[in-house]
Amino acid sequence: MAMPWAVADIRERARSVLDSSWRADDDFCPPNAxxxxxxxxxxxxxxxxAWSALGDQRGLRELRSCFRAxxxxxxxxxxxxxxxxxLRGPLTDRSSFTQPPIYAHAAHVLTRxxxxxxxxxxxxxxxxxxxxxxxxxxDRGLLFIVHPWESGADDSPRWDSWLSHSRYDHRAYSKFDxxxxxxxxxxxxxxxxxxxxxxxxxxxxxxxxxHAAHELAALSGDAQWEVRSRDLAAAIDEHLWDDEVGLWxxxxxxxxGDSAAAPTLDGVFGGLATAxxxxxxxxxxxxxxxxxxASTYGLRYLPPGxxxxxxxxxxxxxxxPQLNYMAYVAARRWDRVDVADAIRSxxxxxxxxxxxxxxxNAETGAxxxxxxxxxxxxxxxxx
Numbered sequence: 001m002a003m004p005w006a007v008a009d010i011r012e013r014a015r016s017v018l019d020s021s022w023r024a025d026d027d028f029c030p031p032n033a034x035x036x037x038x039x040x041x042x043x044x045x046x047x048x049x050a051w052s053a054l055g056d057q058r059g060l061r062e063l064r065s066c067f068r069a070x071x072x073x074x075x076x077x078x079x080x081x082x083x084x085x086x087l088r089g090p091l092t093d094r095s096s097f098t099q100p101p102i103y104a105h106a107a108h109v110l111t112r113x114x115x116x117x118x119x120x121x122x123x124x125x126x127x128x129x130x131x132x133x134x135x136x137x138x139d140r141g142l143l144f145i146v147h148p149w150e151s152g153a154d155d156s157p158r159w160d161s162w163l164s165h166s167r168y169d170h171r172a173y174s175k176f177d178x179x180x181x182x183x184x185x186x187x188x189x190x191x192x193x194x195x196x197x198x199x200x201x202x203x204x205x206x207x208x209x210x211h212a213a214h215e216l217a218a219l220s221g222d223a224q225w226e227v228r229s230r231d232l233a234a235a236i237d238e239h240l241w242d243d244e245v246g247l248w249x250x251x252x253x254x255x256x257g258d259s260a261a262a263p264t265l266d267g268v269f270g271g272l273a274t275a276x277x278x279x280x281x282x283x284x285x286x287x288x289x290x291x292x293x294a295s296t297y298g299l300r301y302l303p304p305g306x307x308x309x310x311x312x313x314x315x316x317x318x319x320x321p322q323l324n325y326m327a328y329v330a331a332r333r334w335d336r337v338d339v340a341d342a343i344r345s346x347x348x349x350x351x352x353x354x355x356x357x358x359x360x361n362a363e364t365g366a367x368x369x370x371x372x373x374x375x376x377x378x379x380x381x382x383x
Contacts, residue, residue: 010352010379010380017356017374020372021374027065032371038080038082044063045106053381077191078150087181098150101132104211107122107215107216107219108215133228141235150205154315156262163176183198198256203266214226233273236273268293269330272326280330287339287342297354298360304317354367357369358370
């Protein structure tokens with residue numbers, strides 16, 4: 001399908017989206033000033049990547065701002081509030097939960113673009129990853145999460161069996177999310193460390209963390225992070241790879257059940273970490289298959305044959321720009337030019353058709369959620 005716009009159009013629109021929400025006093029862009037007025041961790045990491053692609057030093061400023069709410073222990077919260085809020089744990093100025101540690105990759109992207117990453121920022125990144133390794137690693141060497149928020153995929157069908165629902169219900173999920181806050185154990189500083197109801201080992205979160213450790217090793221020269229990256233990648237392969245499905249799948253630890261192994265797009269991201277080329281290629285091949293994740297306007301989050309699939313419903317099938325981007329990074333890691341080029345075309349088409357939406361129908365390109373949303377500007381990094 002021909003694209004009726006040029007690279008310059010994408011870059012101009014991406015800059016406009018970020019410019020329009022930039023908070024100069026706070027050094028970050030809210031994802032969407034009306035719908036999401038606070039700072040979200042991995043949103044800001046993708047903003048930093050987009051700013052970097054645009055050659056704008058605000059990428060470095062936004063990445064730094066992610067760590068303004070970092071606790072002395074190293075814990076990096078998934079939200080920094082612009083006004084007092086206690087809906088996400090005992091802390092009133094920040095969340096008590098975290099999100100995928102994309103910040104090391106953002107720092108690496110900024111470095112490749114010529115922006116100097118200062119030692120204090122590298123130390124903050126290392127401290128954030130160290131907290132995960134010290135406080136969220138279980139006996140098999142894998143990292144666990146204690147709330148769906150921490151996966152970045154809040155209402156993913158992977159969590160359905162925790163609710164025992166056969167059909168997605170947003171209100172039920174919102175109630176479930178709120179109840180989990182009360183059922184979480186927090187350390188003395190207010191960081192979430194365990195849950196009495198929800199603990200899961202997500203394939204994508206672990207892959208993002210292993211990738212982050214590798215990126216930090218390259219940035220800092222600290223070889224221990226490369227060792228940790230390889231060890232975590234080996235554990236992901238040993239415990240999360242499903243040879244029949246050809247994807248890395250999640251494990252339920254506390255609560256939940258079979259839904260944890262739903263074949264979502266998250267199952268591809270082990271390609272960011274594994275040393276096994278055959279497994280990486282098998283997973284990446286799913287991104288070219290129309291019956292799996294490939295669609296006209298981006299990568300579906302869920303294959304269309306899955307019982308929970310809905311092309312318009314939150315985390316039930318639409319395309320997500322930040323996941324499209326990370327899949328592109330995984331394809332590039334393995335020199336899968338065919339996959340990377342396909343992702344680029346699908347993603348750019350969907351980004352423009354949706355108006356830089358939060359997410360969109362992968363079949364039609366119709367925007368869903370907040371529009372525009374800052375992380376859709378990561379399209380600038382694909383051109």
